[in-house]
Amino acid sequence: MQQRIAIIDLGSNTTRMIVVGYIPQQTYKLIDEVREAVRLAHGIGRDGKLQEIPMNRAIKTMRLFHQMCRGSGVDTIVPVATSAVREATNRAAFLDRVEAEAGLRFRVLTAAEEAYYGYLGAINTLNVRNGSVIDIGGGSTQVTVVRQRAVEASVSRPIGAVRLTDRYVKSDPIANKDCKALEKAIAAQFDDVPWLTGQGGELAGIGGTIRALAEIDQKLRHHPIDRVHGHAMAAERVYELYELFKGLTVKQREGIPGLSKDRADLILAGSAILTDVMRRGKYKRILISGQGLREGIFFEHFMQQHSPLIPDIRAFSVQNLARIYNYEATHSAKVRELAVSMFDQLQPLHGFDATARELLGHAAILHDIGNAVNYYDHHKHGAYLLVNSPMQGFDHREVALLALLVRYHRKGEVSVDTYADVLNPGDDVLVAKMAAMLRLAEFLERRKNQVVQHIHVEIGKNVRMVTQAAGDTAVEVWDANRAAGLFRKAFGCEIEIV
């Protein structure tokens, strides 16, 4: 049964609601998202009290969000509040007002819970097995260390982009003295966390500061994939950008492509935090997560009594996508089997690793999804759909590789130019050879009837592929031979399919 859940997250700066449709443990899809810049923490004084005007703004927005849920078939509403409410001295009175006037009883997350749900959102949508997750918010920062996808250690510190800006950024561009004080304050927060030093491994990053850095990086590089989730950024790039921000006034920063106006002031302190943690932890890159706290809470509901970790997010994501476009399961499974069998038997000729093998399998499952758009050019439509879908668990290089394999499963000579910016050296060869195998597998399944059951590959001066069939394979052998040009070019040898 399809269910619909709304998760509302009342933060220091923005408040957001996501609505997700789902069938527990099977499939989910974002249905709606609303955000409003409530700026709840605005003007908090020495007494730690939320102010009247921001509170009224928050209550009005919560009322609207609640109404939005009521009219649109939402079964469950989960409203949570983070540091701004958690630390307010008038928190109880505020929460009572929200309940009385907007009809929503907010759950106030502890710092540890905030870190946990951020971790859960990232770990279920990015391929991080061993490493860390950092979440830089307006009021606080959490770092969580992950071993075999489980939490190993976690720290939450009351420093965030808004809070530090308010306290330390008093000159524009920032004076050397102020900058030193800012960096010192950040360092002081982490100096007593010995396990952070030299932690290494994959680092996943959550929050507005980190998303903004990714957007700037993408604009500077003419990045080919229009979304931040799954984007990878080298540590040097983060340090470079931090240096850039230090030298500019807020006004000048507003001119940086990809940086929104309302973050031009906060980005300096936010990237100072990230710079400290990345240097300290010796992380080589950061993998950006567009999913965090709200999604983490969602996954708890989605997985129900089970562990909230989706076991294999890449396979899950591929299946989810394939189903949306009514893929032909039996045909796709056979193409995968044939392609992977070719991959294994041709191992001496290509030498690719297990990740390449896994990607080839995923591409085989997804190769025909573009048919939903149009039979003509369905290879191109499939690549478009793939690149624009929430491919959880894949970084952008991997998304590009999958898109290229889908693109070239039929028609045309391989060119990786469109995605050159996110590829590694040698990926052109990887794509050419894997596309050649996928194309042959596809044409050996020309009638989608599994008549070619297995293949046996003989490697000599040339390659000979012997089909083991459950019937007449004249069509398949004829068409596979027509489609073998890519193979000849990629492997530099003749091939014969019999």
Added chain:
Amino acid sequence: MQQRIAIIDLGSNTTRMIVVGYIPQQTYKLIDEVREAVRLAHGIGRDGKLQEIPMNRAIKTMRLFHQMCRGSGVDTIVPVATSAVREATNRAAFLDRVEAEAGLRFRVLTAAEEAYYGYLGAINTLNVRNGSVIDIGGGSTQVTVVRQRAVEASVSRPIGAVRLTDRYVKSDPIANKDCKALEKAIAAQFDDVPWLTGQGGELAGIGGTIRALAEIDQKLRHHPIDRVHGHAMAAERVYELYELFKGLTVKQREGIPGLSKDRADLILAGSAILTDVMRRGKYKRILISGQGLREGIFFEHFMQQHSPLIPDIRAFSVQNLARIYNYEATHSAKVRELAVSMFDQLQPLHGFDATARELLGHAAILHDIGNAVNYYDHHKHGAYLLVNSPMQGFDHREVALLALLVRYHRKGEVSVDTYADVLNPGDDVLVAKMAAMLRLAEFLERRKNQVVQHIHVEIGKNVRMVTQAAGDTAVEVWDANRAAGLFRKAFGCEIEIV
């Protein structure tokens, strides 16, 4: 019940098979297409006999096509042959061989049937009410005059691109004398068809020659829509290209972007035929059809005992597309109702015609289809899906207008640059105003629960939109006011929604 039909068309040059999945009278989708350059008419001599080698090639291909159908769930196979077989003196013997060796009994179409099915394919996929359909093949050319979508008159002549090239194109580039002879031969075929002269109206065109002209035209103009069906070409452009071909050798023509090598020779004679008919008929433009004979035969099966004309192909095509992406029917219908109501009440301010109104309605039905790809940027994905779908009955300008409306139903300032090449002067204003209305209608349906039932528009110095509701509309009024910026800009006046 989903059915699957294969239609095989054995022509003079190419033989093609399409496989279509369909539910009679409801929905259909191209599933597969195969083509093979059999060149059946190759080497036919004075005795009018098909030659042994081409016949063997054809039989081999037919056997493969037949096998392809058997393995892939096709219920019905309809094999038809056109002029090459029709006019062959050894036709009976050939057909018997095909039946014995490939298991297919071909139906040989008469010239009139060939014209009729081409007409049916075009008329069910292009918006031609009154006008003509021309089909230029390798061996013959058909012109059909259409009144209220029905056949009024039809002529078939044994001149085609292949036949005329064989007979008249004896110099390269063509000598003036040869060219004169070619043109004279064509004119002689139509001089006795008085109704062709000054016929006028919309002209739809079928066949490889015409598709090739469209592809050349698109490449020359950086055309934004990657398909020929629905492409419109001015008569002057056709004449210009014909002149261009006359001045070039076949080798030189091979360098023309968009022209495939195997048509570089035939395109001269083919465009000579089209030039004659367009000049004679005083047609101002030609609308290219990617659908012809095979699709015509399909539509007869699709509509079963009913008239083979799909009543409203535009509405049919829009519904078909919306269903593929699981659109929310009730929500979309309400958005359409509100948008069209706004359109009508704001008529004094925009003055747009009934076609604009119709397009706004179609865009409203399709506005959310991009959600199938990703909630984020679903307006952009929707535009992509629309542009790449077989939008039957719309020319490329209309496809672009629909795509722009879907694109701007949420987020961003209107820019029509992407499609500038296919738009008319003034279309930027048309899109800006219609997108503004669609966006308001969408936000008045913010919760997709039809709470806003009607709107009443008051036009004074500014515009005031009064909602008539079946409940609390705080959410809708709040969000519609947030989304009214586009309206203010497009109409140059204030708007208040209450």
